[in-house]
Every structure is written in C-alpha cells, then in structure tokens.
Amino acid sequence: MTHDIACIIDEIRHLLMTLDTDGGLLTPSVYETAQVLRFCPDTSHPAGVAEWLLRQQEADGGWGDPATPLYRAVPTAAALLALVERAPQNVRTRQAVAAGIEAFATMAAHWQAPLPDDLPIAAELVLPQMLDAAQRSGLPLPTTHFEPLRQLGRRRRRLLACMRPAAATAPLHSWEAWGRRPARALLDGSGGVGHCPAATAWWLHLAQTRPHLRDRQAGARAYLAAATSGSWPAQPGILPSAWPVQRFEMVFVLHTLLVAGILHDPRLADVAAPLVGRLAGMVTPQGVGFSEHFAPDGDDTAAAVAVLAASGHRGYDSALAPFQAADHFKAYPFELHHAPTVTARGACALALYGRDDRPWLDALAASQLPDGRWVGDKWNRSWLYTTAVVLHALSGGSHPAAARAGVRAIVSHQHADGGWSSRGPSSLQESAYAVLALNTQRHSSAWDAPAEATWRRARAFLARHAAERGRLPERLWIHKELYTPIRIDRAFLLSALLLALESEMPASQHLPFENRPVRYDA
Numbered sequence: 001m002t003h004d005i006a007c008i009i010d011e012i013r014h015l016l017m018t019l020d021t022d023g024g025l026l027t028p029s030v031y032e033t034a035q036v037l038r039f040c041p042d043t044s045h046p047a048g049v050a051e052w053l054l055r056q057q058e059a060d061g062g063w064g065d066p067a068t069p070l071y072r073a074v075p076t077a078a079a080l081l082a083l084v085e086r087a088p089q090n091v092r093t094r095q096a097v098a099a100g101i102e103a104f105a106t107m108a109a110h111w112q113a114p115l116p117d118d119l120p121i122a123a124e125l126v127l128p129q130m131l132d133a134a135q136r137s138g139l140p141l142p143t144t145h146f147e148p149l150r151q152l153g154r155r156r157r158r159l160l161a162c163m164r165p166a167a168a169t170a171p172l173h174s175w176e177a178w179g180r181r182p183a184r185a186l187l188d189g190s191g192g193v194g195h196c197p198a199a200t201a202w203w204l205h206l207a208q209t210r211p212h213l214r215d216r217q218a219g220a221r222a223y224l225a226a227a228t229s230g231s232w233p234a235q236p237g238i239l240p241s242a243w244p245v246q247r248f249e250m251v252f253v254l255h256t257l258l259v260a261g262i263l264h265d266p267r268l269a270d271v272a273a274p275l276v277g278r279l280a281g282m283v284t285p286q287g288v289g290f291s292e293h294f295a296p297d298g299d300d301t302a303a304a305v306a307v308l309a310a311s312g313h314r315g316y317d318s319a320l321a322p323f324q325a326a327d328h329f330k331a332y333p334f335e336l337h338h339a340p341t342v343t344a345r346g347a348c349a350l351a352l353y354g355r356d357d358r359p360w361l362d363a364l365a366a367s368q369l370p371d372g373r374w375v376g377d378k379w380n381r382s383w384l385y386t387t388a389v390v391l392h393a394l395s396g397g398s399h400p401a402a403a404r405a406g407v408r409a410i411v412s413h414q415h416a417d418g419g420w421s422s423r424g425p426s427s428l429q430e431s432a433y434a435v436l437a438l439n440t441q442r443h444s445s446a447w448d449a450p451a452e453a454t455w456r457r458a459r460a461f462l463a464r465h466a467a468e469r470g471r472l473p474e475r476l477w478i479h480k481e482l483y484t485p486i487r488i489d490r491a492f493l494l495s496a497l498l499l500a501l502e503s504e505m506p507a508s509q510h511l512p513f514e515n516r517p518v519r520y521d522a
Contacts, residue, residue, distance in 0.1 A: 020246050029483060034081065035078055036201040053082060054096055061103035074123055244293075252300075259436055283301070298329050302345035317355060329360065345389065384433040411454045
C-alpha cells in the first residue's frame with residue numbers, strides 16, 4: 001500500500017511538471033479533423049486522415065460514443081461530408097457513408113424540442129451549416145427534427161451580428177459556421193482563428209484567392225501543423241477540439257488538487273507552489289483565458305482565483321467582477337445559458353476571499369434536482385462531475401440541506417461493485433468524480449453512516465482498479481463533440497486514488513483560509 005501511494009504521488013508530481021510546458025493535450029476530434037480535411041486538404045495528409053476517419057466509425061455506422069446520442073450528430077455529419085468530398089470513392093467508403101447516413105437518421109430524434117442545456121458547443125451554428133452542405137452534396141441527411149436547433153442558431157447569429165467579435169474571443173471558435181470574409185484581424189497570437197482548427201482551415205479556404213494574405217496564410221498553415229501536437233497520440237493531420245489550451249490545463253489541474261484537498265500537500269509543494277506563483281502572474285484584472293492568446297473567461301478565471309485565494313494570494317477577487325451576474329457566473333458574454341460548475345467555482349473563490357457568496361449558492365441550491373443531483377452543465381456531461389464541483393462550493397456549511405441531498409444522491413447511485421457511472425457499468429473516471437464529491441463533505445453535517453459505508457466501498461473499488469489508471473478515460477467533456485482533457489482528468493483520477501489509498505489527509509490540508517500564509521503580491 002505504501003508503495004502504491006508513493007507511486008501515485010510521483011505520478012501527480014510528474015503531471016504537475018508537464019503543465020505549461022506545451023500547448024496542452026486533448027483527445028483527437030473527429031469534427032475538427034474532418035472539417036480541416038474538407039476545407040484545406042493540402043494541409044491535412046488527406047489519404048491518411050480519410051483512413052483515420054474510417055477507423056473511428058462505430059459498429060452502428062455513426063461516429064462518437066453510441067451511449068451518448070446527443071453528442072454524435074456533429075462528428076457524424078462532419079465525417080460523412082469529409083468522406084463524400086475528399087476520400088477515395090471505393091466500396092469501403094461507400095459502405096461507410098451508407099451506414100453513417102442510416103445512423104444519423106436515428107440520432108435526429110434527439111434534437112426535437114425542448115433542447116437541453118448541455119448541447120454540444122456551437123451545435124446551433126455548425127450542425128445546420130453542415131446539413132445545408134449535405135443537401136448541396138446530395139447526401140440524404142434528415143433535417144425535419146433540427147428545426148428547434150435552427151431557431152436557436154438564428155438567435156445566435158443575430159447576437160453575433162450585434163457583437164462584431166474580435167480575434168481570440170469565443171464566437172470565433174465556431175467561425176467556420178458563419179464567417180465569410182478572411183480578414184487579417186481574425187488571426188490571433190496562436191496563428192489561427194479562434195484557437196480552432198476548423199475555423200482556421202475555413203479562413204485558409206476563403207483566403208486562397210487573396211494574394212495580399214499570403215504571409216498570413218503561411219502562419220495559419222503553421223498553426224494547423226503545430227495543433228496536431230495537441231492531439232494525443234499525435235498523428236499527422238489529426239487535430240484536437242481546440243489548441244493551444246495550456247492555461248486551461250494548468251488552472252484546472254491545480255483546481256482539482258484544491259477540490260481534493262491536496263493542493264498544499266507537503267509532498268507536492270516543491271512542484272505545485274511554483275505553478276501557483278506563475279498562475280498569479282497570469283491573472284489580470286480582466287481574468288485569465290484558456291491560453292495566453294485567448295480572451296479571459298469566467299470558468300478559467302474562477303478556478304484560478306480560487307486556487308490563488310486558497311494559496312494565500314490576496315487581491316485577485318476583482319478579476320471575477322466581469323463574469324458576475326445576479327444569480328450566476330458566466331463563462332463568456334452573450335452566452336445563451338450558464339453552467340452550474342462556473343457558478344460554483346466563482347462562489348467558492350469569493351468565499352475564500354471572505355466575500356458574500358450567498359446569492360450564487362442560493363441559486364445553486366435552487367437548481368438542485370429533487371433527487372439531490374446537479375445536472376445540465378455545458379462543459380461536462382457527467383452529473384457526478386457537476387455535483388462534485390457544486391458540493392465543494394457548499395462545503396462551508398451554508399446550505400446543509402442541499403449538501404445532505406447531494407451526498408444522498410451520490411450514496412444512492414453507487415453501484416454494487418462500489419463504483420459509479422452516469423450510464424452503464426461503473427466508470428473509473430466517474431467514480432473518481434464521486435469520491436471527490438464525497439470527500440468535500442466528509443467533515444460536514446451531511447456525513448452519516450450510509451455516507452461512511454459508501455466511502456469505504458468506493459475506496460475499495462478504486463484500490464482494486466488502481467492498476468488501470470494508465471488507460472485513456474472515456475470522453476465526458478463537452479465541446480462540439482465529447483472529448484477528454486487528458487491531464488485534467490488524470491488529475492481527478494490520481495487525486496481520488498490518493499484519497500482512496502490514504503485513510504486520512506495530512507492535517508495541514510484542512511487549515512482554514514485565514515490561518516494560511518498570505519502574500520500581498522497582486
């Protein structure tokens with residue numbers, strides 16, 4: 001057991017040492033890869049990419065996890081268009097396309113009204129655009145069920161028309177669905193458009209007949225080439241959902257250690273503390289974004305400010321102001337719905353600075369389902385993740401009834417083997433989320449005998465499966481399709497395993513904020 005704990009500590013240390021050393025690592029994206037193949041095939045090794053797309057097709061003919069139908073339509077439509085437009089038209093391709101069309105028809109029913117909050121990012125823009133492209137290509141994809149999505153897309157386009165979005169802002173992350181003019185000003189410090197491979201490829205497609213943009217075209221092509229390194233494992237022409245994302249990765253790994261109560265573990269201090277110090281230099285009065293080149297957002301800012309507050313850095317709470325609304329924290333301006341995890345992180349950060357977090361905690365408590373769960377987050381499909389982040393915000397004891405209900409939900413959804421999953425057999429990754437959720441309440445009035453028994457079974461489950469921690473976790477995070485931020489989910493899993501293998505955390509981890517050293521360096 002001692003050896004296993006030492007190994008996990010070493011793995012967490014190694015994980016921390018990789019942060020902010022590259023552009024970040026995400027699982028490959030079928031959508032982004034297919035769109036780049038469509039718009040800019042000369043940059044994407046077309047034969048190899050087409051072969052890769054064919055290998056990603058599931059047995060039922062679609063692309064993406066069959067257990068999550070809502071998140072499959074976007075990658076399936078993109079893959080079909082890429083195969084029809086760019087792949088060799090042989091028997092294998094034709095069979096794949098026929099199977100994909102049939103699979104897409106079964107997905108269409110999931111897009112009827114009312115639409116859920118946890119839609120794929122920018123689906124209201126990219127999916128109608130691809131359906132129109134399919135119609136022009138003679139690809140018989142059904143369109144009837146997508147009218148509610150089209151209505152939402154029209155609303156979004158009206159907002160975009162009012163905004164005139166600038167480079168390195170959230171709207172440009174779906175520019176491939178609505179952009180028409182390849183202006184120089186759209187390119188950001190990464191060399192691409194919106195930190196988005198598909199948007200960058202679309203810009204290149206539009207710019208190819210404009211000689212005055214030749215110098216910028218070279219930069220955009222270099223961006224696409226570099227972005228392949230952000231997809232794990234790296235392969236020519238295979239691209240992640242976004243790139244670079246190194247600050248998102250760094251902030252969320254540190255925040256995960258905070259949620260787990262091990263951010264200040266002495267065994268990690270020599271690698272964690274310098275990262276926190278670097279983070280302090282990244283947060284501006286406007287917040288922090290998911291890369292050094294991208295506009296600040298409320299999610300990264302709230303997580304960063306919470307980490308800095310818990311580490312004794314004063315004066316950063318003002319960075320939250322641009323993202324505060326009356327009853328929630330927003331990730332970006334003009335978003336159509338908000339995420340409970342962003343609100344929870346924002347409220348937690350305020351509380352760590354001694355600020356009043358009641359309006360946002362009241363709203364979170366009011367949004368709790370009758371069965372105790374929090375759902376509908378726009379960034380992660382697992383209710384166990386959402387509930388873990390919210391319970392961490394409620395760990396101060398201000399809403400004991402909501403916390404007790406949240407713990408009961410975790411307890412009642414535990415599988416017989418001691419694990420959890422939001423669907424199907426127990427998942428190691430979602431069990432890690434559940435363990436961290438329980439851990440936030442272990443010293444609160446919400447903890448009772450059933451919670452303790454659940455905790456013990458969960459610890460045993462994780463201990464039994466600890467050797468499997470090297471496997472790539474399932475895709476639970478929401479983008480234009482589901483993906484995994486590899487280092488972030490690894491932080492969740494390793495933190496939960498450490499909690500499972502150690503009976504108690506070091507007492508220093510539970511120091512109240514006012515007893516921690518404070519640095520006046522903001």
